[in-house]
Amino acid sequence: MTEDGMTARIIDGKAYAAGLRGRIGDHVARLQKDHGLTPGLAVVLVGNDPASEVYVRNKGIATKEVGMNSFEFKLPADTSEEDLLAKVRELNADPSVHGILVQFPVPDQISQQKVIDTISPDKDVDGLHPVNAGRLASGLDGLVSCTPLGCLMLIKDVMADIAGKNAVVIGRSNLVGKPVAQLLLKENCTVTIAHSRTADLAKVAASADILVAAVGRAKMVKGDWVKPGAIVIDVGMNRIPAPEKGEGKTRLVGDVDFEAAKEVAGAITPVPGGVGPMTIACLLHNTLIAACRQAGIAAPEGL
Numbered sequence: 001m002t003e004d005g006m007t008a009r010i011i012d013g014k015a016y017a018a019g020l021r022g023r024i025g026d027h028v029a030r031l032q033k034d035h036g037l038t039p040g041l042a043v044v045l046v047g048n049d050p051a052s053e054v055y056v057r058n059k060g061i062a063t064k065e066v067g068m069n070s071f072e073f074k075l076p077a078d079t080s081e082e083d084l085l086a087k088v089r090e091l092n093a094d095p096s097v098h099g100i101l102v103q104f105p106v107p108d109q110i111s112q113q114k115v116i117d118t119i120s121p122d123k124d125v126d127g128l129h130p131v132n133a134g135r136l137a138s139g140l141d142g143l144v145s146c147t148p149l150g151c152l153m154l155i156k157d158v159m160a161d162i163a164g165k166n167a168v169v170i171g172r173s174n175l176v177g178k179p180v181a182q183l184l185l186k187e188n189c190t191v192t193i194a195h196s197r198t199a200d201l202a203k204v205a206a207s208a209d210i211l212v213a214a215v216g217r218a219k220m221v222k223g224d225w226v227k228p229g230a231i232v233i234d235v236g237m238n239r240i241p242a243p244e245k246g247e248g249k250t251r252l253v254g255d256v257d258f259e260a261a262k263e264v265a266g267a268i269t270p271v272p273g274g275v276g277p278m279t280i281a282c283l284l285h286n287t288l289i290a291a292c293r294q295a296g297i298a299a300p301e302g303l
C-alpha cells in the first residue's frame, strides 16, 4: 500500500503514446506545408521471426498514420553480413530516408554491432551508434534510444521535476539500462545502475524513488523491493506460458510483479500498455527530429 493507503496510479503508456503520435503528426503536416519535406523511415527485417514481423508491421502502420513515408525491406534469413551492410549503406545515401532501423535480433551470421556501426549516426533513430551513445554521455544533441526516451517521458509525466531523486536502473544493456541511466543523470537524479551481480539487489531497489526494471526476467522485482510511493517503470517484455488461455498460449509479463508492486508504488507502468507503445512513438519522434536536422530545419523540442 502507498503512504496514503491507495494503490498506485497506473501509467497509461498507450494513451500517452497516442497523444505523442498525434503531436508528431501535426508537426509532419506542418513540415510538408512549410518545407515540402516528408520524413521517411526505413525498417529492415532479416528473416521471418513471427514476433519481429508483427513489430515491423506495426511500425509501418504507425509511420504512415503520422504522415511519414515508410520503407520496408524484408531480406531472407540467409542474407550475408556484407549484403545487409550494403543495404544499410544504400539507405545511408538515400535522401528520402531520414531514419534507419534494422530490426534485432539479426541472424547469427551477421554481427549486430557491425550493423549498428554502419548506420549513419544522423539516421540512427534507434540511438545505438557509438557516436549517439557518446553524445548522450557527453550531454550533446544526438538521437536517444527509443525505449529509454519513452521511459523518461512517462516518468516526467508523473513528476515533472525529478532532480535529486534516487533512481535505480536494474539492467546495464546498451539498448536500455545505460541510456536510461544517462537520461536520469541529465535530469539531475542520483543514479544507481544495478545488475545481476549487484549485492543485495532487493535493498538497492528499495532505496529508489524511481525504479526502472530492464533485465528481461519475468516478475523478478517483488513487491517488497519497491519503496512506498515510488515511480516504477517496467521495461520487461517476457512471454510466459498461459495455459488458462488454452494449450500452447502465452501472455506478456514485465520484469516486475505488477500485482504486488502496485499496492506499494505511487505510479507504475503495466505490461502490455506501458513502455512498449512508447517505444514505437519515440521511433517516430526520432525520425521527425532526424529529418529536421538533415534538412537544416529547427527540430521541434519538448514534444
Ligand SMILES: Nc1nc(=O)c2c([nH]1)NC[C@@H]1CN(c3ccc(C(=O)N[C@@H](CCC(=O)O)C(=O)O)cc3)C=[N+]21
Residues within 6 Å of the ligand: 055, 101, 102, 103, 104, 105, 126, 146, 237, 252, 271, 272, 273, 274, 275, 276, 277, 278, 279, 280
Ligand atoms: N532495432 C530494434 N529496435 C527496437 O526498438 C526493437 C528491436 N530492434 N527489436 C525488438 C524490440 C522489441 N520492441 C518492441 C516495441 C514495441 C512493443 C510494443 O508495442 N508492445 C506492446 C504489446 C505487444 C504485444 O502484445 O505483443 C505493449 O507493450 O503494450 C514491444 C516491443 C522494439 N524492439
